Amino acid sequence: MSEAIETPSGKGAADENFPVGSWLLPARLRPHVAIFYRYARAIDDIADNPALAPEDKISRLSRFESALQGRGDNDPALATAVRMRESLAETEVTTRHCLDLIAAFKQDAVKLRYDDWSELMGYCALSANPVGRYLLDLHGEHTSGYRASDALCTALQVLNHLQDCQEDKRELDRVYLPLDWLKTAGSDVTAIDSAVCSRALRQVIDQCLDEVDDLMIDARTLPPRLKSRHLAMESAVIVRLAARLSTLLRVGDPLAGRVALRRLDFATCGLRGAGAELWRRMLGR
Numbered sequence: 001m002s003e004a005i006e007t008p009s010g011k012g013a014a015d016e017n018f019p020v021g022s023w024l025l026p027a028r029l030r031p032h033v034a035i036f037y038r039y040a041r042a043i044d045d046i047a048d049n050p051a052l053a054p055e056d057k058i059s060r061l062s063r064f065e066s067a068l069q070g071r072g073d074n075d076p077a078l079a080t081a082v083r084m085r086e087s088l089a090e091t092e093v094t095t096r097h098c099l100d101l102i103a104a105f106k107q108d109a110v111k112l113r114y115d116d117w118s119e120l121m122g123y124c125a126l127s128a129n130p131v132g133r134y135l136l137d138l139h140g141e142h143t144s145g146y147r148a149s150d151a152l153c154t155a156l157q158v159l160n161h162l163q164d165c166q167e168d169k170r171e172l173d174r175v176y177l178p179l180d181w182l183k184t185a186g187s188d189v190t191a192i193d194s195a196v197c198s199r200a201l202r203q204v205i206d207q208c209l210d211e212v213d214d215l216m217i218d219a220r221t222l223p224p225r226l227k228s229r230h231l232a233m234e235s236a237v238i239v240r241l242a243a244r245l246s247t248l249l250r251v252g253d254p255l256a257g258r259v260a261l262r263r264l265d266f267a268t269c270g271l272r273g274a275g276a277e278l279w280r281r282m283l284g285r
Contacts (some may be wrong), residue, residue: 005060005077007052011046018156018220018241024234024274029138032087036134040101047105050171065102068095071161077090093137097130104130112173113189114182117211121154123176128142128157139228148225151218152239158212159245162205166192166255175206196256223277230270232281237273242268 020037046060047053067081088095104127114120115247132149136142161168161176168174169192178205182188187200219239226232244265252259 005046005063005075006042006080007045007050007060008042011041011045017268018238020236022237023235024226024230026139029091033135033158035083035087036098036138039080039098039114040131042080043102043105047108049171057275058106060285061102061106061109065099066103066257068098091138093134097134097137097141100130102127108174109168113175114178117178120158120178124154125150126158128153130198134232136226139226139231141226141231143226145222145225148218148220148222149216152222152235152242155212155215155219155242155246156210156217156238159249162208162249163174163245163254163259165205177208181207192255194255197253198279201255202253205254211270212242216243216246224280228276229281233274233277236277237270240269240273241265 021034022245025033043061043064043136043223048055049057050259052060063075063078064081065154066080067075068085070085084098085095087093088098104123107126112121114123126240129146129150132153133146134143136149147151158176165175165177168176169189177189177192179189181204182191182200185200185203187198187204191198191201194201213259219242223232223236226235240263245261248259
């Protein structure tokens with residue numbers, strides 16, 4: 001019998017803040033995007049499983065890493081990694097992005113605090129940016145688009161951290177808020193366990209959102225620079241969703257209740273984002 005490696009959480013694409021492989025992307029590429037999402041979801045679930053010890057998480061992730069690189073046996077428990085490897089080979093996309101995700105989740109297994117913003121950005125470079133870079137490579141885009149894509153993916157990651165700050169702290173004892181900002185505000189990580197945001201914690205959240213605003217300046221340059229009309233429209237939608245979620249977090253309290261996008265937000269941002277980018281391209285701008 002094959003030993004189980006994956007620990008499915010039950011989460012899927014429908015649980016994400018932002019569209020995963022939507023109909024805006026080319027039909028021929030959607031199966032590969034689905035395989036990539038399945039792979040990322042599997043290793044993320046391992047890292048986020050509170051029942052696993054850190055060394056167990058790292059061991060499971062290392063087996064994914066070996067299978068992705070073509071090492072090891074044909075254990076059916078590693079089928080997700082094997083499918084990812086086959087997809088990468090078929091599309092001629094580097095394994096680097098998938099390996100970076102594994103590195104990020106290994107870090108999640110042992111690192112529970114981030115001293116400052118720079119350290120957090122280093123984590124996002126491994127945990128978020130590879131997703132955008134994979135999509136750019138899959139669509140045959142130039143690597144010059146990485147900077148704008150990185151900015152968008154990092155912004156999305158920070159927004160997700162702010163949304164889930166209390167859940168991450170209570171279930172996994174992870175805190176992605178910079179410790180030096182908390183200290184300067186006169187607070188510490190215990191503030192995250194409160195029923196509502198204190199003035200100090202609100203200050204730190206707003207400071208994170210200020211940084212997101214700066215990231216979004218670069219992120220907004222992504223859709224116009226893409227050759228793929230499909231990916232540009234998808235990116236334009238995500239840019240608008242990110243901006244909307246940032247606005248909601250400015251006025252909402254993530255400790256008092258989950259601050260999340262609604263169906264109306266998805267519909268509005270979808271129509272406006274995709275429509276505006278399509279219109280821009282039709283006009284040749």
